[in-house]
Amino acid sequence: MKYRSITGVHDILPPDTYDWQFVEQVARELFELYNFREIRTPIIESADLFERGLGEVTDVVQKEMYIMEKGDDRICLRPEATASVVRAMLQNNMHKTASINKLYYIGPMFRHERPQAGRTRQFHQLGVEMLGSLDPTVDLEVIALAMEFLGKLNIGGVKLKVNSLGCRNCREKYREVLRRSLNNSLGRLCETCKERYNRNLFRILDCKEQQCRAVIQNIPGIQDYLDEDCGQHFDFVLRGLKKMNIEYDVNPLLVRGLDYYTRTVFEITCDKLGAQDAILGGGRYDNLVEEFGGPDMGASGFALGIERLLMVLGKLELLPKKEKPLQLFICAAPGGAEVKTRRLTVRVAYRLRKKGIYCDTDFENRSMKAQMRAANKFNAQFVLIVNDASIRSDRGELKNMATGEQFEIDINDIPKKILGE
Numbered sequence: 001m002k003y004r005s006i007t008g009v010h011d012i013l014p015p016d017t018y019d020w021q022f023v024e025q026v027a028r029e030l031f032e033l034y035n036f037r038e039i040r041t042p043i044i045e046s047a048d049l050f051e052r053g054l055g056e057v058t059d060v061v062q063k064e065m066y067i068m069e070k071g072d073d074r075i076c077l078r079p080e081a082t083a084s085v086v087r088a089m090l091q092n093n094m095h096k097t098a099s100i101n102k103l104y105y106i107g108p109m110f111r112h113e114r115p116q117a118g119r120t121r122q123f124h125q126l127g128v129e130m131l132g133s134l135d136p137t138v139d140l141e142v143i144a145l146a147m148e149f150l151g152k153l154n155i156g157g158v159k160l161k162v163n164s165l166g167c168r169n170c171r172e173k174y175r176e177v178l179r180r181s182l183n184n185s186l187g188r189l190c191e192t193c194k195e196r197y198n199r200n201l202f203r204i205l206d207c208k209e210q211q212c213r214a215v216i217q218n219i220p221g222i223q224d225y226l227d228e229d230c231g232q233h234f235d236f237v238l239r240g241l242k243k244m245n246i247e248y249d250v251n252p253l254l255v256r257g258l259d260y261y262t263r264t265v266f267e268i269t270c271d272k273l274g275a276q277d278a279i280l281g282g283g284r285y286d287n288l289v290e291e292f293g294g295p296d297m298g299a300s301g302f303a304l305g306i307e308r309l310l311m312v313l314g315k316l317e318l319l320p321k322k323e324k325p326l327q328l329f330i331c332a333a334p335g336g337a338e339v340k341t342r343r344l345t346v347r348v349a350y351r352l353r354k355k356g357i358y359c360d361t362d363f364e365n366r367s368m369k370a371q372m373r374a375a376n377k378f379n380a381q382f383v384l385i386v387n388d389a390s391i392r393s394d395r396g397e398l399k400n401m402a403t404g405e406q407f408e409i410d411i412n413d414i415p416k417k418i419l420g421e
């Protein structure tokens with residue numbers, strides 16, 4: 001083999017593509033029901049957009065971005081789409097024509113991470129962003145939609161974890177508390193967290209290393225340091241979730257990996273996944289629009305990893321049957337004016353498809369036996385055999401593959417026969 005796809009990047013082949021279409025279809029229908037509208041932003045953006053938007057010290061920006069330089073441009077493959085959506089809204093003045101923008105997207109993202117089960121370098125997200133309001137009802141709308149989507153797919157074993165990171169002021173206060181509390185235990189942290197202490201303090205809280213977990217469990221949570229407004233906001237969200245019968249756990253250690261988050265953050269994990277158990281993550285980002293030069297405006301959203309979702313759906317056998325049987329396979333009976341008959345098969349297929357018949361034919365000039373094998377392989381419900389005489393008569397032999405019954409038929413009558421019209 002001369003060429004292979006690059007590490008951590010995969011082909012999605014038929015029939016698996018039908019699983020993708022299924023999930024995308026359920027998402028589109030539900031997101032539209034909630035009055036979100038689709039946005040498609042470019043896959044390449046200025047690298048600066050994410051460096052600024054996600055935070056210089058995040059893992060994504062420090063280690064995982066695919067960056068290319070072309071002339072004076074420093075561009076990258078998007079590692080996520082929230083920053084892109086904010087940019088697109090501002091660039092196209094969408095915030096001026098609507099006070100709230102409810103947008104969703106489906107597409108590939110790129111992060112140069114170490115590939116493992118549930119983690120690839122090109123992966124796909126389904127996401128929503130709701131921009132324009134600081135009101136906590138937005139958090140409820142977004143979280144409810146996330147839960148409803150997984151509910152629609154009948155996924156069990158999911159857990160919603162929520163936390164509040166407060167606003168900038170709360171975080172500054174908490175940063176000091178954290179710094180002081182961790183100062184004496186620095187020696188017990190893993191090497192990465194020792195580094196994080198100086199440049200990415202909050203990420204220490206969700207380190208998975210046992211030694212760090214032991215230290216972290218004695219650290220006061222951010223909840224005690226939320227100011228009145230942030231405290232009330234979080235309270236509103238938690239009460240709202242209860243009223244909507246959405247089960248959740250408050251996890252004071254949930255900090256999320258991107259710097260733009262403020263106040264409510266959430267993650268949904270699934271016990272059917274391995275180490276990479278986060279199927280979906282999101283939260284508020286009330287400063288990002290302003291940071292990108294727009295007005296002061298609240299926003300919240302989430303993104304779900306489609307690969308991880310499909311892993312869960314596959315394990316739980318929740319994916320619908322992939323291939324639908326072909327309605328008709330058209331065979332050319334070998335004989336005198338073979339060339340003409342073969343041309344006829346394509347012509348008949350062309351005609352019948354115009355009438356909505358899902359059909360196919362032989363393209364390899366094969367024997368009758370091989371053509372019948374092909375029909376079986378496609379699970380064809382009917383087979384139409386045409387021969388030289390069919391060219392003039394416009395008639396052929398139709399065989400019902402389930403009953404074995406075979407009879408002569410006018411080709412014009414086939415749609416009626418197959419579709420039962």
Ligand code: HAM
Nearest residue numbers: 080082119120123278279280281282283301302303305
């Ligand atoms: P994120 O947590 O970085 O958030 O990614 C969201 C989801 O994408 C994860 O929960 C996971 O399912 C999937 N994912 C991330 N990285 C990979 C990977 N390397 N391989 C496979 N799946 C992956 C965001 O991207 C935010 N933009 C979400 C958001 C939207 N927050 C507000 N609005």
